[in-house]
Amino acid sequence: MADAGMLRFHVPEPEVRPGGTPDFSNVPIPKAGSVPRPEISVDPRTIRDHAFSIIRVLNRTGEAVGPWAGLLSSDELLAGLRHMMTLRTFDARMQMAQRQGKTSFYMQNLGEEAVSCAFRKALAPGDMNFPTYRQAGLLIADGYPMVTMMNQIYSNEADPLKGRQLPIMYSSKEHGFFSISGNLATQYIQAVGWAMASAISNDSKIAAAWIGDGSTAESDFHSALVFASTYKAPVVLNVVNNQWAISTFQGIARGGSGTFAARGLGFGIPSLRVDGNDYLAVHAVAKWAAERARSNLGPTLVEYVTYRAGAHSSSDDPSAYRPKTESDAWPLGDPIVRLKNHLIALGVWSEERHTQAEAEILDTVITAQKEAESHGTLHAGGKPSTRDMFEGLYAEMPPHLRRQRQQAGV
Amino acid sequence: MPRRTMIEAIRDAMDVSMARDSKVVVYGEDVGFFGGVFRCTQGLQAKYGKSRCFDAPISESGIVGSAIGMAAYGLKPCVEIQFADYMYPAYDQLTQEAARLRYRSNGDFTCPIVVRMPTGGGIFGGQTHSQSPEALFTHVSGLKTVVPSNPHDAKGLLIAAIEDPDPVIFLEPKRLYNGPFDGHHDRPVTPWSKNALGEVADGHYTVPLGKAAIRRPGSAITVLAYGTMVYVAQAAAEETGIDAEIIDLRTLLPLDLDSIVASVKKTGRCVIVHEATLTSGFGAELSALVQENCFYHLEAPVTRVAGWDTPYPHAQEWDYFPGPARVGRALIETMEA
DSSP states (O other), rough: OOOOOOOOOOOOOSSSTSOOOOOOOTTTOOOTTSOOOTTTOOOGGGGGGGSSSSSSOOOOTTOSTTTTTSSSSSSHHHHHEEEEHHHHHHHHHHHHHHHTTTTSSSOOOTOHHHHHHHHHTTSSOOOOEETTOOHHHHHTTOOOOOOHHHHHHHHTTTTTTOOOOOOOOBBBBBBBBBBOOSSSSSHHHHHHHHHHHHTTTTTOOOOOEEEEEEGGGGGHHHHHHHHHHTTTTTTEEEEOOOSEEEEEHHHHHHHGSSSGGGGGGGOOOOOEEEEEOOOHHHHHHHHHHHHHHHHTOOOOEEEEEOOOSSSSTTTGGGGSSTTTTTHHTTTTOHHHHHHHHHHHHHTTTOOOHHHHHHHHHHHHHHHHHHHHHHTTTBSSOOOOOHHHHHHTSSSSHHHHHHHHHHHTTT | OOBBOOOHHHHHHHHHHHOOTTTEEEEEETTSSSTTTTTTTTHHHHHHHHTTEEOOSHHHHHHHHHHHHHHTTTOOEEEEESSSOOOGGHHIIIIIITTTTTHHHTSSSSOOEEEEEOOOOSSSOGSOHHHHHHHHTTTTTTOOOOOOHHHHHHHHHHHHHHHHOOOOOEEEEGGGGGSSSSSOTTTTOOOGGGSSSBOOOSSSOOOTTTTOOEEEOOOOOEEEETHHHHHHHHHHHHHHHEEEEEEEOOOEEEHHHHHHHHHHHHSSOEEEEEEESSSSSSHHHHHHHHHHHHHHOOSSSSSEEEEOOOOOSSTTTTHSSSSHHHHHHHHHHHOOO
């Protein structure tokens, strides 16, 4: 019999708050290799379970197992490891630079390196990502110069964005990286539009949309799924579920749907969940989704199950809302450690080489940092001009802005 | 020269643009097979195919958001928002995305889109089919805002907007679609076929953005107007016998300040007319600019005639609408001041 008493308001709560013992026992982790790999032409209705499972390739002993394994050579995996290690070192140096007052703001990718680094390798030249602020690995893995990223972070005289954008809101058309807005979710439907344009133009390029678990609550997420589904747009719809939207646990955005991937099912979009801390699994699923898009089979929704090991941003203190040890308890481990162990198991890597690589990478990042700092930091040295503030809003500066620029004395 | 309605002129502008440039695509709610609720896109899908003119889901943020992505790819989308009153879900995409993409990426990505939307009242559309939200666009850095007042301009301005490298809001006064409505709602409207401004040349031409037009030369007082209010002002000038110089702004941003200043310095008086609500309306900006640039030439306070600061009512439409009687009173008072 249903409870017909006084109505009660429901507000979901995470399992544990600061002071408690982290507990992820309610997060079912399927065995690596246990989720089938369907043909890309599969009828989405027959793989609904993929939206509730987790595709994993690396098992606990570092072996790559199951139907999603075997796509990458050891050289490609070694390159992937280097990309993730570079991103982590880059983050550490830039976080420190922010603390030293060399810039106003920073956002780390800590713990989520596999998602963007592996995804990038599933795309082809000319494809376009519409990223959020936590996919710097797309640039690192594509060989975008670290110095240029740092120049942007420092808003210095060599900043390609002329000091107009918050740190880490990069833009590089050449590297398939759409200008980051700083708004949330707006880019999701834009990615679908870009993909529609590619199809309208009978091109072969595809788009990748990116969003976090929290921002899936925005209406732009819904409109993106409607448009992608309606026009069968060649787009990969990525949801990075890192468990936390600043201080808000993912249950607030997810509601009763069980998983974020399940959001795609009502749109008839094949929807898969993948272990976001497993470089091989991320790459394999991304490749599957990209092939579908490129084969006129339409969009795929992919939820990357991961954990934001760091703070939301340099302005955030996670100890105020989650246990400090929660990151260590996260059942999917650390993406760098897991790939390292796999490469050691393959016999192509060792602890010694790893330590040596860490030192080399740190050296490379510091060299880049020194070069960037020679062009200035936010409050010292070379910086974009006041004139740059007025330029580039329109292709041709309208009269009212010309007058204001004159008033400003530049 | 052929005479066309404003609807036909707008359709012709898209037709000409789509024929010249395969990158131009047109979509929106009911825009494809049916040709739009006001029929502005009628026949375009049959002529150019479903890839270039198609129906969109009822999602204004989706329409504008996808258009931004298409523009970033390299297409030139010209999308329709069915009524300007429906644009609010797309406002985030317009103001924080379309408007700033060139600036924030330092030209790495640009956003050459046109967002067409019927604006203004006078059709008993009530509060959700009558609004004039132009000031919400002119307040945004990075957008251009255009309001044509006749078929000739509508075609030339729309082609210019489509060819513009930046995002343009194109507000179509729906009460002018079929004729130059002057606010006398109890009289039949003269169709565009009987008006010289209904003459619309075939083929390609542009009317440049940022240039106003003097609709009625005069020496006694300057009237700044756009859209439907151009004809209301003309009626008011004729009925009061005041020798008003009526300036049709055509583009609100960029604004043709030079034409405004030259006229007000000549007449020494200025009345600003718009259908949108008064407070923080575009007339406030115009009034400030006139004061800043023409203060020592002014013989009287600058006056605004606008929609009352209420939602657009249904039954009281003609009490709300700033018609020729109200504009005429403002002309007389400003002349007597």
